[in-house]
Amino acid sequence: GNSVTQMEGPVTLSEEAFLTINCTYTATGYPSLFWYVQYPGEGLQLLLKATKADDKGSNKGFEATYRKETTSFHLEKGSVQVSDSAVYFCALRGGATNKLIFGTGTLLAVQP
Amino acid sequence: DSGVTQTPKHLITATGQRVTLRCSPRSGDLSVYWYQQSLDQGLQFLIQYYNGEERAKGNILERFSAQQFPDLHSELNLSSLELGDSALYFCASSPLLRTSITDTQYFGPGTRLTVL
Numbered sequence: 001g002n003s004v005t006q007m008e009g010p011v012t013l014s015e016e017a018f019l020t021i022n023c024t025y026t027a028t029g030y031p032s033l034f035w036y037v038q039y040p041g042e043g044l045q046l047l048l049k050a051t052k053a054d055d056k057g058s059n060k061g062f063e064a065t066y067r068k069e070t071t072s073f074h075l076e077k078g079s080v081q082v083s084d085s086a087v088y089f090c091a092l093r094g095g096a097t098n099k100l101i102f103g104t105g106t107l108l109a110v111q112p
Numbered sequence: 113d114s115g116v117t118q119t120p121k122h123l124i125t126a127t128g129q130r131v132t133l134r135c136s137p138r139s140g141d142l143s144v145y146w147y148q149q150s151l152d153q154g155l156q157f158l159i160q161y162y163n164g165e166e167r168a169k170g171n172i173l174e175r176f177s178a179q180q181f182p183d184l185h186s187e188l189n190l191s192s193l194e195l196g197d198s199a200l201y202f203c204a205s206s207p208l209l210r211t212s213i214t215d216t217q218y219f220g221p222g223t224r225l226t227v228l
Binding site: 036042043044045046049089097098099100101102103104105 | 114116143145147154155156157160167168170202204206208215216217218219220221222
């Protein structure tokens with residue numbers, strides 16, 4: 001069945017460092033891919049999405065490219081801020097239903 | 113603010129009890145989804161309703177049930193509660209039923225359930 005694998009956290013970075021959070025997926029067909037972010041004590045917010053191969057989703061300085069050849073959707077940001085500290089979830093949606101399948105989440109802690 | 117509201121924010125109850133979680137979708141959204149976030153299972157899809165009808169089921173226990181009312185709000189009922197049901201329960205909404213490249217799920221703030 002469909003599944004998402006994310007890199008284990010926590011990821012600890014200094015402010016202005018480069019961020020990569022790896023995400024790979026297994027799916028039949030052509031799923032849509034998403035990154036959601038969960039700030040402490042809050043719900044999930046959509047960060048970015050991509051709906052077909054080679055699409056690049058971007059928002060708030062974050063970006064991710066839908067790579068069908070490597071079944072990946074890695075999240076990147078060139079310069080992280082303390083306010084980016086949160087849990088990041090990679091997710092896919094595919095098949096006959098609209099349900100989202102999530103990875104395990106990666107905790108990012110950015111230190112000043 | 114996603115426009116999805118959930119009540120209550122926190123719920124503490126005892127084993128064997130029954131609780132009801134409520135969700136109001138974004139204005140105009142016809143689909144409602146319920147997800148459970150727990151430490152051991154992660155984020156899992158439970159069930160989807162569209163315009164009052166059940167449309168998809170995930171890993172939802174038989175002790176759990178849901179419904180969507182004519183005004184499109186939804187309730188998730190959890191009964192015979194066990195310690196392992198302690199989790200964060202999210203509701204999400206989207207405009208559509210079928211998979212569409214333009215359809216996006218927007219999540220509410222969640223209800224944190226603690227079973228003692």
